Structures are given as C-alpha cells and as structure tokens.
Amino acid sequence: MRGFSIFIILCLAVSFMADRKRTLSGLQRGGRMFLNVMPTLLTVMILMAVALYLIPAPVIARVLGEQGGALGFLLAASIGSIVLLPGFIAYPLCSTLMKQGASVPVIAVFVTTLMMVGVLTLPMESKFFGLKAALLRNGLSLAGAVVVAILMGLSYARI
Amino acid sequence: MPGSEGKPARVGLRSYIPFCLFLAGGFASWLLDWEPGKEILREFGRFAGEMILVLPLVFILIGLVDVWVPRKRVEEMLGDESGLRGMLLVILLAFFNAGPLYAAFPIAIILRRKGCSLRNIFVFLGAFAAMKIPMISFEIGFMGLKFSLLRLAFTLPVFVAIGILMEKLLGRGYEMRLPG
Numbered sequence: 001m002r003g004f005s006i007f008i009i010l011c012l013a014v015s016f017m018a019d020r021k022r023t024l025s026g027l028q029r030g031g032r033m034f035l036n037v038m039p040t041l042l043t044v045m046i047l048m049a050v051a052l053y054l055i056p057a058p059v060i061a062r063v064l065g066e067q068g069g070a071l072g073f074l075l076a077a078s079i080g081s082i083v084l085l086p087g088f089i090a091y092p093l094c095s096t097l098m099k100q101g102a103s104v105p106v107i108a109v110f111v112t113t114l115m116m117v118g119v120l121t122l123p124m125e126s127k128f129f130g131l132k133a134a135l136l137r138n139g140l141s142l143a144g145a146v147v148v149a150i151l152m153g154l155s156y157a158r159i
Numbered sequence: 160m161p162g163s164e165g166k167p168a169r170v171g172l173r174s175y176i177p178f179c180l181f182l183a184g185g186f187a188s189w190l191l192d193w194e195p196g197k198e199i200l201r202e203f204g205r206f207a208g209e210m211i212l213v214l215p216l217v218f219i220l221i222g223l224v225d226v227w228v229p230r231k232r233v234e235e236m237l238g239d240e241s242g243l244r245g246m247l248l249v250i251l252l253a254f255f256n257a258g259p260l261y262a263a264f265p266i267a268i269i270l271r272r273k274g275c276s277l278r279n280i281f282v283f284l285g286a287f288a289a290m291k292i293p294m295i296s297f298e299i300g301f302m303g304l305k306f307s308l309l310r311l312a313f314t315l316p317v318f319v320a321i322g323i324l325m326e327k328l329l330g331r332g333y334e335m336r337l338p339g
Binding site (some may be wrong): 002004005007008011012015022023025026027028029031033034037038039041042043044045046048049050052053068084085086087088089091092094095098104107108111114115116118121124125128129130132133136137140141144145147148151152155156159 | 173174175177178179182195198199202203205206207209210212213214215216218219220221222223225226227255256258259260261264265267268281284285289290292293294297298300301302305306309310313314317318320321322325328330333335
C-alpha cells in the first residue's frame, strides 16, 4: 500500500513537471470519474457492512470448521461467493479456519471465491461491464475456484 | 484532491441520498445506543477506511493514464495482437496494485477504452483479484508459503482460461463504458 502511494505521488510529480495543464486536466477527468463511481461504491460498501453484520467472521469460522465433507465445501463456496473481501479480513479468517481443522479444499474454495466472486458487488460490476459480462465472469470464476480447490486438495498433503 | 474541479459532475447529488440515509441511520443508532446499527456502522468504517486511501490514488492514476498514454501504444502492447507478452504485462500491472477487486473495475474500463483486448482485461481482473503483492505477502504470513504458492500455481492458469473464455463468449468487440 505504501509503495503504491509513493508510486502514484511520483507519477503525479513527474507529470506536473512535464506539463502542468495536461496534469490538471487528467486530475479533473479522474475526479469526475471518481464522483460518478462513488454513489454505486458507497451502496456496495453499505451492503457488505450489513452482510458482515448478519454473518460475522467468527460465525463463518465456526460453521466452516465444524462442517466437513461436501456440505462444508458447498457452504464455503456459497459464503465466499456472496462478498468480495479484502485480504486483511479474509486471511486471518482462513488461518483461524485451518486451526479449527477445516480441510484444505474448503479453505481454498472459500478464499478463492472471496477474492474472485462477488454476488453483492454484481450490481456494480454490471454497471461497468454490462450484466452479461458480469454474470459470466462471476460464474466462470466460481467454476474456476472449485477447480483450484480440488487441485489444492489433491496436491497439498503430498508435497 | 481530484474532486476540486470547476465543472459539475454528471452524477447529481440525488444519487448520494441512499448514503446520506445510511449515515443518518448510523448516527441515530449511535445516539440511541442501538447495537446492531452501531455494529453495521463499524463494519462500514472498516471498508471505508480501506477505500478512502486507495480509491483517490486509483483515480489519480486513471486520470494521468487518460491524458498521457496514447491509445496506439496501449493497443500495441495490450491489444488483440499483443499475444503472450501483452498478457504477461497485464498480470504484472495487476501484481503491483492494491485494493479490493471493485477498485479494479474503473482501471479495466480505462484500459479497454485505450485499446486493451477483452481477453487481457479479464486476465487483468483475475490477476488483480488473486495475485496482488500486498495480498500475497498477507497470505504467506497467515497460511504459509506452501499454501500460497500452490494456490497461485493453480489460480494463474484458471484466470488465463477465464480471460480466453470471456473473449470467446462476449466477442472481441464487446464494449464497456464508465457508468454515469
């Protein structure tokens, strides 16, 4: 994150030195896009906050730790698909899961769907890419997450 | 702040009404000491905290790319004829990013507008979701190197396949626009 900020600030400084007017117009365009996107983004964040309140992280950890087998896998894929969570929430949760005895495929499908599939962000995604593309991307990502999880389960214990 | 521009944004203030209602609700639950409301507000604060730092930076970057990077260059490097090199490039681009996947949506749009191929757009999104540096360092710390490396090794071909499939299913000319 810090590296990213420094990089952007450097870009901005170089851009300013090269051409002030052009930089300002770029900032203006970026700002306008930001304002256009903001309302949708805020709505998504509100939805996610409500979702996390309804199914809090400790509850997810308990349920997925207790449920083994196909049911656990299915639950992990479904819960993971609802929200898109940033790593700083997802990974502590997954490490708790591992300690509570959840299997590798369950954790893998959970973390991969968390990152790649977001039903709650679907309205926002379809605003950007169109409904068809958003549905396809999420559907294919869900299938991909299942593949990744199965491969993880087959290989993890053997290496 | 990029928001301090002269021209009014195309999105009216009206679209901020749901958010204002939410804030009012949060304030009320704080006043009335209503625990569920306070908890939701706290969760919202965690997301907002993450976004507030990343998002303005992302949009500064988008604005700069918009004015500096010529469409022809992007088309050459990431367009339909860019091949394996173009794909590696978008993966690298995602690698050095931060923020949740939905912060990548506007970046994808600007890349598309500059002539990036549809396949590379979705490879970029996949890489952004699954293999950003800040995330991988987090993952190694919490799950161990073995878990992280295996996951990356299996996820990489999966999102490359998704990119190829998306292009096949939507068609190369599929258009995307920024909302608003």
